[in-house]
Amino acid sequence: MKFKFTIQNYQTEAVNSVVKVFAGQPFQDKISYRRDTGTQTFERTLLNLDLSDEELYMGFANAPVVLNAHQLLKNIQDVQNDNNIKESPALAKHMGACSLDVEMETGTGKTYVYIKTMFELNKQYGWSKFIVVVPSIAIREGVQKSFQMMQDHFMEQYGKKARFFVYNSKNLTDIDNFSSSADLSVMIINVQAFNARGKNARRIRMELDEFGSRKPIDVIAANRPIVIMDEPQKMGGKKTQKSLLEFNPLFTLNYSATHKEHHDLVYVLDALDAYRMKLVKKIEVKGFDIKNLRGTDGYLFLEEILISQKKPPMARLEFEIGYDKSINRETRVVGVDDDLYALSKGMEQYRGYHINDIDPIKGVLTFTNGVEIHTGEVLGDVSEKDIRRVQIRETIKSHFSKEKELFNRGIKTLSLFFIDKVEHYRKYDEDGNEIQSEYGRMFEEEYTSILNEYLTLFNTPYEQYLRDIDVHKTHTGYFSIDKKGRAIDSKIKRGQDSSDDESAYELILKDKERLLSLDNPVRFIFSHSALREGWDNPNVFQICTLKHGGDSTTNKRQEVGRGLRICVNQSGDRMDEHVLGDEVQDVNKLTVIASDGYKDFVSSLQKEIGEDLYERPTKATPEYFEGKRLKIGDDVVTVTSDQAYSIYFYLVKNDYIDEDGHVTEKYHMDEENKSFAPLPDKVKDIAEGVYALVNGIFDEHALDGMIEDGHTTKIQENALNDNFYKKEFQTLWNYINHKWTYSVHFDSDELIKKAIKHIDEKLFVSQLQYTVTAGTQGEDWNADTVKSGEGFVADKGHTYRLERGETSQVKYDLIGKIGTGTHLTRKTVVAILKGISPFKFAMYQNNPEEFISKVIKLINEEKATMIVDDITYNKTDGTYDSSIFTAEKNKDFSKAYLAKKNVQDYVFADGTAEKSIEWKFAEDMDLDDKVVVYAKLPRGFQIPTPVGNYAPDWAIAFQKGTVKHIYFIAETKGSMKSMDLRPIEQAKIKCAKKLFNDISTDDVVYDQVDSYQNLLSLMNAI
Structure with missing residues (x-):
C-alpha cells in the first residue's frame, strides 16, 4: 500500500505562519557564487564529466534576507496576533536573521509541515538550500523515510521534487551536489555527526584529501542554508548551539511538541488543541495495581x-x-x-x-x-512474571476487541510491545539457534487462549481472517542486529535516551507500509524500549511497556506518542473526522497497557502534558477577548471592546464561567452536546471565533477528558434486540413511524387582540442596573487583613439604573426578529406592537434583547392556545428508519436502566436520578405481564407542531384479553395539572393527541400520564 496525504487546514496554517514572517522579501532565484571545488575534486570532475569551467565552479546559495530587524519583528508580531500568541518584545536572532518556533503535538504531522514549508519558501522567495538537524539516528531515519513517502504528494502540488540526502562523512560527493544544484535541496544530519568526539564526527571540520583539501563545513556554510531543527529541546547544549553557527544559517526554524527554550513563537497546536480538534487518537489507559x-x-x-x-x-x-x-x-x-x-x-x-x-x-x-x-x-x-503475563493478555484482548470492529472497515490493527531486554523475547542457544523466550511463550499461550473465545461455528470474514493466521507468524521483533545476524540489545551512549544503531531503524522503517496490509500476518510487534523514539505507525492501537524492575525515568508522552497518529485504511486514506464523522475518536482510540497503576500513570502523563502546554490564560475576562484577531471566512476580524464585554456577560449569564472567570463544566457539557445558548446579536457573526477563544482558556479539568480508564465497564452499543422484531411491536411501529406535515387556520385579528392583551398583562423587562459600594480602610489594617481581603470595610452602597447611551451603534431589527421567532408576517407583528400600551413598548429601550425574547414567548403562548382545534395532519411518503433508535452516541451507561421488554437492552431515562419517573415507569412495565413490549422513543422521532417539534416518550403494546392488543403512546410528566405545564407544552401535547388518536381510534391511544398506575387506569377504561 501507499500512504496518501491529505491537505489539512491546521497544517496549512502552520506553514503560512512561517511564510508570512518574510512578507516583503523579494523573490530571488539562483543566487550564484564561485564555488571552491578543491584541486583534486576539480581535476577528477574535469576528467569524468563534460562540463565547462564555469559550470564546475558555480554554486547556488540562498539569497540574503533583505528585511531589517524591525520589519521582521513587525511581521512576527502580526502573525502572533493572528494566531493569538503573546507578542515577542524583541527579535531572536542568535541563529541567523531570526529563529522561529513552531509547536505541534506529536502525531499531527510536524515533519510534513516543515517539508511543505520548504516548498512554500522556495515558491514564494526562491530559497532552495535547507538543512534538517535532528538529535538522533532514530529521528534521522524517520525524516528520510518521510521525504521518500511524500515525494509524489509534493510533486503533485508544486511540480517538483526535493533533492535530499543524509550526511555521511564517507560520502562527500553529496555535499558538492548540494552546493552546485539550483534545485530545492535538503541535507539531513544528526547532531552526533558534527558534535561528537569520534573520528567520523570530526571529519566535518577537517581538510580532507579526498575532498580537495577542503573542510565539508566550509562548503556547507557557503550556501547560507535555512536550518530546520527537529526536536530542538534535545539539542540545547552550548556546544551544540556553537557548532550549529558554523553552518552559517540564513535563519532557523524550530519544530517540536515540547519546546524548552523559546524564541519567536509563530504557531501553536498543543496537546489540548490536537485532542479537541480530533487530530490524534484518544487515549485509553489500562493500569495494573498490585496489592499484597x-x-x-x-x-x-x-x-x-x-x-x-x-x-x-x-x-x-x-x-x-x-x-x-x-x-x-x-x-x-x-x-x-x-x-x-x-x-x-x-x-x-x-x-x-x-x-x-x-x-x-x-x-x-x-x-x-x-x-x-x-x-x-x-x-x-504476585511475581513480576505474573504482571507481565497480565499485561500481555490485556494487550491481546484489547487488540481483538478493536480488530473485530475495524476489520470490516479495511483498517489493519497493530499492537506494540516495548521491552527492556531483547533476551526476554529473542533467545539463542550456544550454536546460535533461536529458542523459545519468556515473552514469546507467554504471548503464544495467551493468544491461543483468547483466540478460541473469538472463534465460533460461523465462518465470518473476520473469523476466516483469524483462522488463516499462524500464531508463530503474527508476532515479530525489531531489534538491533549483530554481525552474526542475531537480535541484540540496542546500545545507548551516556547522556542519550535512544540508540544510534541504524540496523534496528532500517528494519522498522522498511516495513512501515507493508505492516499495514491485511495480507501481512504480523499484527503484534516487539521492540526494544530504547527504540521508542524512532518508530511509529498510524495503525498502532495498543502500546504495552513490559519492563522488569520498573523504570521511573520513562517519559510517558514519548511512549504514548508512538501510537497517536490517525489511522489509515487499506488504500492509505486517513480515517479522520471528515471520513468518520462523530465516530472519529471511537475508531481512533489508543489503548495503553501500563506497567503501573492507572492513577499513577495518568497522573504522570497529565503532568507531563500540562507542563508542556503553551502558556494559556486561565480566566475569561473582557481584557482577554478585546483586541483578539479572528479569521472568519476569508476575513480577519478584531474583537472590539463592546464585543469583548458582550462575550464576557454572555458567559456569566449562562454559567459558562464561574465568579473567578474560570470555565465551568456546564460550558464543556454544552459544547459536547452542541447546545450552546444563543450568542448576543453583536457577536453572532463571529460565533466560531468566540468559542475558539474560550477553548483557549486553560482550566485544571481541561485534560480530564483526554484520557479514559480502560478498565471501566463498557457496553459497545445499545443495539435493537429481539423485542423490536416481535410482531406486536412491528404492528405498532408500522402505525406510527410515518412522517407528517400539518396545516392550520386561525383568525389573525383574534390572535392580534389576544397577543396584545397577554403582553400588556405579562410583559416585564428588567432595567440594566449597577451598584456602587463605598468602603474605608479598617482600623486593623495590616498585612494579614490585606491578604485575607478584610483590610477595607464596606459602609454604604447605592444602585443606579444604567441608561442606554445615545451613542450606541447597536441596531436591532425588532420586527424581523419577532417575526422569525413567532413565524408571523411582519404586518401581523407590527399590528401587535402598535397595539400594546406605550408603557410596555417603552421597556424595549431598557433591555432590547430581553424585550424581544419575552415578546416572542408571550405571542407564541397565545398562538398555542388557538391552533389545536384547527390543526390538520397529512401523511407524507417519508418514514422513520429503525436506525433512529441507535443514532444517539456517547451515552453514560452507568445511569441507564437495564430493561427486559424494551426494544433495546438499556433505557436512558430523562433526569439523572435513579428511580426517576421514567426509570420507575420502565420498571413497572417490565413487571406487568400485560405489557408485551415497549420502546423508549428516541429524540429523533418527532411530530411537527406550529409551536415546535414534539417527541413523545413511550410506545407500548398491551395484551388485552387473549387476542386483542392495545397500542399506547404515552407522555410521562411529573404533574397531570394543566396549569403546571406551559401553554406551548400543552399545545404540543394536544397536537400529538389529535394526530395519534386520528390514526386509529380503536387501536392506538395517546395520553399524558404521571405514573404507570395512572396509565393502567386509562387502560381499564378502554
Whole structure:
C-alpha cells in the first residue's frame, strides 16, 4: 500500500505562519557564487564529466534576507496576533536573521509541515538550500523515510521534487551536489555527526584529501542554508548551539511538541488543541495495581465486569485452582454467591472468599469477608512474571476487541510491545539457534487462549481472517542486529535516551507500509524500549511497556506518542473526522497497557502534558477577548471592546464561567452536546471565533477528558434486540413511524387582540442596573487583613439604573426578529406592537434583547392556545428508519436502566436520578405481564407542531384479553395539572393527541400520564 496525504487546514496554517514572517522579501532565484571545488575534486570532475569551467565552479546559495530587524519583528508580531500568541518584545536572532518556533503535538504531522514549508519558501522567495538537524539516528531515519513517502504528494502540488540526502562523512560527493544544484535541496544530519568526539564526527571540520583539501563545513556554510531543527529541546547544549553557527544559517526554524527554550513563537497546536480538534487518537489507559494482602498468598486478578441483558452483572476473575498434580491459574466467569473456596477445589487461601456484590459502575467486586478488588487490580502473591503475563493478555484482548470492529472497515490493527531486554523475547542457544523466550511463550499461550473465545461455528470474514493466521507468524521483533545476524540489545551512549544503531531503524522503517496490509500476518510487534523514539505507525492501537524492575525515568508522552497518529485504511486514506464523522475518536482510540497503576500513570502523563502546554490564560475576562484577531471566512476580524464585554456577560449569564472567570463544566457539557445558548446579536457573526477563544482558556479539568480508564465497564452499543422484531411491536411501529406535515387556520385579528392583551398583562423587562459600594480602610489594617481581603470595610452602597447611551451603534431589527421567532408576517407583528400600551413598548429601550425574547414567548403562548382545534395532519411518503433508535452516541451507561421488554437492552431515562419517573415507569412495565413490549422513543422521532417539534416518550403494546392488543403512546410528566405545564407544552401535547388518536381510534391511544398506575387506569377504561 501507499500512504496518501491529505491537505489539512491546521497544517496549512502552520506553514503560512512561517511564510508570512518574510512578507516583503523579494523573490530571488539562483543566487550564484564561485564555488571552491578543491584541486583534486576539480581535476577528477574535469576528467569524468563534460562540463565547462564555469559550470564546475558555480554554486547556488540562498539569497540574503533583505528585511531589517524591525520589519521582521513587525511581521512576527502580526502573525502572533493572528494566531493569538503573546507578542515577542524583541527579535531572536542568535541563529541567523531570526529563529522561529513552531509547536505541534506529536502525531499531527510536524515533519510534513516543515517539508511543505520548504516548498512554500522556495515558491514564494526562491530559497532552495535547507538543512534538517535532528538529535538522533532514530529521528534521522524517520525524516528520510518521510521525504521518500511524500515525494509524489509534493510533486503533485508544486511540480517538483526535493533533492535530499543524509550526511555521511564517507560520502562527500553529496555535499558538492548540494552546493552546485539550483534545485530545492535538503541535507539531513544528526547532531552526533558534527558534535561528537569520534573520528567520523570530526571529519566535518577537517581538510580532507579526498575532498580537495577542503573542510565539508566550509562548503556547507557557503550556501547560507535555512536550518530546520527537529526536536530542538534535545539539542540545547552550548556546544551544540556553537557548532550549529558554523553552518552559517540564513535563519532557523524550530519544530517540536515540547519546546524548552523559546524564541519567536509563530504557531501553536498543543496537546489540548490536537485532542479537541480530533487530530490524534484518544487515549485509553489500562493500569495494573498490585496489592499484597497480609495473611494470605491467594492470587486474584479481576479482568473485567460483564453486563448482559439476561443476567445480573458477572465478573471475569483469575484465581488459582488446585488439581491433583498441579496448581493452575485460570480465568472463570463468576457471579454473586459464588464461593472461591469451592471453585478452587478447596484451596485454603480462598476460604471465606464468597462473592457478595459486583458493582459495574464502580468497577468493584466485594467478598463477604470484606475484601474488595477493583477492575485491573491484582491481589495476593504476585511475581513480576505474573504482571507481565497480565499485561500481555490485556494487550491481546484489547487488540481483538478493536480488530473485530475495524476489520470490516479495511483498517489493519497493530499492537506494540516495548521491552527492556531483547533476551526476554529473542533467545539463542550456544550454536546460535533461536529458542523459545519468556515473552514469546507467554504471548503464544495467551493468544491461543483468547483466540478460541473469538472463534465460533460461523465462518465470518473476520473469523476466516483469524483462522488463516499462524500464531508463530503474527508476532515479530525489531531489534538491533549483530554481525552474526542475531537480535541484540540496542546500545545507548551516556547522556542519550535512544540508540544510534541504524540496523534496528532500517528494519522498522522498511516495513512501515507493508505492516499495514491485511495480507501481512504480523499484527503484534516487539521492540526494544530504547527504540521508542524512532518508530511509529498510524495503525498502532495498543502500546504495552513490559519492563522488569520498573523504570521511573520513562517519559510517558514519548511512549504514548508512538501510537497517536490517525489511522489509515487499506488504500492509505486517513480515517479522520471528515471520513468518520462523530465516530472519529471511537475508531481512533489508543489503548495503553501500563506497567503501573492507572492513577499513577495518568497522573504522570497529565503532568507531563500540562507542563508542556503553551502558556494559556486561565480566566475569561473582557481584557482577554478585546483586541483578539479572528479569521472568519476569508476575513480577519478584531474583537472590539463592546464585543469583548458582550462575550464576557454572555458567559456569566449562562454559567459558562464561574465568579473567578474560570470555565465551568456546564460550558464543556454544552459544547459536547452542541447546545450552546444563543450568542448576543453583536457577536453572532463571529460565533466560531468566540468559542475558539474560550477553548483557549486553560482550566485544571481541561485534560480530564483526554484520557479514559480502560478498565471501566463498557457496553459497545445499545443495539435493537429481539423485542423490536416481535410482531406486536412491528404492528405498532408500522402505525406510527410515518412522517407528517400539518396545516392550520386561525383568525389573525383574534390572535392580534389576544397577543396584545397577554403582553400588556405579562410583559416585564428588567432595567440594566449597577451598584456602587463605598468602603474605608479598617482600623486593623495590616498585612494579614490585606491578604485575607478584610483590610477595607464596606459602609454604604447605592444602585443606579444604567441608561442606554445615545451613542450606541447597536441596531436591532425588532420586527424581523419577532417575526422569525413567532413565524408571523411582519404586518401581523407590527399590528401587535402598535397595539400594546406605550408603557410596555417603552421597556424595549431598557433591555432590547430581553424585550424581544419575552415578546416572542408571550405571542407564541397565545398562538398555542388557538391552533389545536384547527390543526390538520397529512401523511407524507417519508418514514422513520429503525436506525433512529441507535443514532444517539456517547451515552453514560452507568445511569441507564437495564430493561427486559424494551426494544433495546438499556433505557436512558430523562433526569439523572435513579428511580426517576421514567426509570420507575420502565420498571413497572417490565413487571406487568400485560405489557408485551415497549420502546423508549428516541429524540429523533418527532411530530411537527406550529409551536415546535414534539417527541413523545413511550410506545407500548398491551395484551388485552387473549387476542386483542392495545397500542399506547404515552407522555410521562411529573404533574397531570394543566396549569403546571406551559401553554406551548400543552399545545404540543394536544397536537400529538389529535394526530395519534386520528390514526386509529380503536387501536392506538395517546395520553399524558404521571405514573404507570395512572396509565393502567386509562387502560381499564378502554
